Amino acid sequence: MQTINRLNTLKQAVEDLRQSGTVALVPTMGALHAGHVALVRRARELADHVVVSIFVNPTQFGPNEDLARYPRDLAADQALLAAEGAALIWAPDAAEMYPAGFATSVAVEVLSANYCGAVRPGHFAGVATVVLKLFNQVRPNFAVFGEKDWQQLAVIRRMVQDLNLTLPCVENIVGVPIVREEDGLALSSRNAYLSAADRRVAGQLNALMRRAIAQIETGDEVRAALTDLENALLAAGFASVDYAALADAESLAPLGALTGSPARLLVAARIGTTRLIDNMPVAAG
Ligand SMILES: Nc1ncnc2c1ncn2[C@@H]1O[C@H](COP(=O)(O)OP(=O)(O)OP(=O)(O)O)[C@@H](O)[C@H]1O
Ligand SMILES: CC(C)(CO)[C@@H](O)C(=O)[O-]
Numbered sequence: 001m002q003t004i005n006r007l008n009t010l011k012q013a014v015e016d017l018r019q020s021g022t023v024a025l026v027p028t029m030g031a032l033h034a035g036h037v038a039l040v041r042r043a044r045e046l047a048d049h050v051v052v053s054i055f056v057n058p059t060q061f062g063p064n065e066d067l068a069r070y071p072r073d074l075a076a077d078q079a080l081l082a083a084e085g086a087a088l089i090w091a092p093d094a095a096e097m098y099p100a101g102f103a104t105s106v107a108v109e110v111l112s113a114n115y116c117g118a119v120r121p122g123h124f125a126g127v128a129t130v131v132l133k134l135f136n137q138v139r140p141n142f143a144v145f146g147e148k149d150w151q152q153l154a155v156i157r158r159m160v161q162d163l164n165l166t167l168p169c170v171e172n173i174v175g176v177p178i179v180r181e182e183d184g185l186a187l188s189s190r191n192a193y194l195s196a197a198d199r200r201v202a203g204q205l206n207a208l209m210r211r212a213i214a215q216i217e218t219g220d221e222v223r224a225a226l227t228d229l230e231n232a233l234l235a236a237g238f239a240s241v242d243y244a245a246l247a248d249a250e251s252l253a254p255l256g257a258l259t260g261s262p263a264r265l266l267v268a269a270r271i272g273t274t275r276l277i278d279n280m281p282v283a284a285g
């Protein structure tokens with residue numbers, strides 16, 4: 001397994017891989033955990049070679065966010081990816097990704113407007129732009145993302161469809177179910193920020209979401225169930241709730257009631273300065 005950090009070296013390396021089969025890309029920001037491993041394993045099922053990108057993308061962080069302290073551990077990531085059979089790590093630095101004069105941004109309107117997009121202005125333009133660059137740099141047959149970032153997955157699929165990308169094509173943007181701890185907490189690199197006390201609070205997020213989903217599925221008014229959920233999160237020790245919303249699973253349109261189409265409960269909440277996100281399916285009404 002090679003680790004490459006220069007674009008001109010990458011071009012030849014991915015060309016060599018393509019000579020002997022298909023390629024799946026797993027874009028990450030590093031500090032890898034079992035959630036990322038599930039993505040790599042899915043990628044190995046899909047394609048002959050797996051390329052993992054590790055890049056803490058500055059343009060998707062807001063000015064007061066955690067770019068500087070975001071966990072980084074390339075050596076541990078390399079060991080884990082070698083054990084998982086990845087062919088190549090693409091780990092550029094910010095100057096390689098955004099050379100002087102860089103001036104382009106991809107905005108996926110509408111889908112980026114609500115939820116994480118409303119709380120983190122510019123975030124999804126940063127994500128879409130870097131993902132499009134990664135797609136063009138690696139030209140993978142498949143790209144694999146986690147359903148933990150449900151809105152991100154919707155934004156990427158929309159971009160691929162709208163811009164008529166073929167490598168990868170929209171059918172080959174693959175989502176992987178959320179990998180969770182025993183108490184339901186979604187694995188996330190940012191969980192490393194949590195103190196032991198914060199971790200206990202975090203462990204209640206998914207159970208409270210499941211309770212709200214049961215309320216909605218058994219016919220409670222959606223607004224009331226979401227308000228109950230917000231109050232329960234605050235009572236459990238979360239400092240604030242960025243959003244707790246029922247949305248159409250595909251269009252992400254906010255829903256005031258179940259419609260018969262697949263729906264999703266989407267939540268982001270903060271413990272101290274740590275922001276956690278989660279989402280779960282809600283059975284159609
Ligand atoms: N628990 C998980 N289950 C499934 N996929 C995951 C999980 N955690 C992360 N991913 C996916 O891994 C990819 C890379 O994500 P990233 O490197 O930002 O990790 P992260 O743990 O989500 O970190 P963050 O703390 O930034 O949210 C994304 O597609 C993301 O959805
Ligand atoms: C897709 C991604 C690697 C783009 O920087 C990032 O948003 C992430 O890790 O989910």
Ligand code: BAL
Pocket residue numbers: 060061149
């Ligand atoms: N996995 C999401 C990346 C971010 O929060 O910036």
